[in-house]
Amino acid sequence: MTSIPLIQLPEEPAEPAITCSTCAACCCQLEVMLITDTGVPERFIDTDDWGGEVMLRLDDGWCAALDRDTMMCTIYDKRPLICREFEMGAPECITEREGIATAYR
Ligand code: SF4
Ligand code: SF4
DSSP, X not given: OOOOOOOOOOOOOOOOOOOGGGSOOGGGGSOOBOOSOXXXXXXXXXXXXXXXXXXXXXXXXXXXXXXXXXXXXXXXGGOOHHHHHSOTTSHHHHHHHHHTXXXXX
């Protein structure tokens, strides 16, 4: 019987892992509505044009609760429900990361 030689295929280059720890909080420029009370401090709460409560954003668009040195949430334990449910690696996350491609490490 003739044996078939095995061909070594080149390895696929590994995709960079999507993780918040290598991301400059790209999703923290989105509008975040406060739909439940999670204890967000008043100083970080704003009112939108329709009277709804949202996270306060600075003039450059970033959430006021974001630590700009570490790009970490300063109210992580009290962050809004929407922030809790924003899923790392989900299509929305990938879209945000692509939108700020130079911002993540
Ligand atoms: S955009 Fe995705 S990876 Fe970046 S901080 Fe938000 S959830 Fe994490
Ligand atoms: S509350 Fe925290 S997690 Fe939510 S947008 Fe602001 S900084 Fe990001």
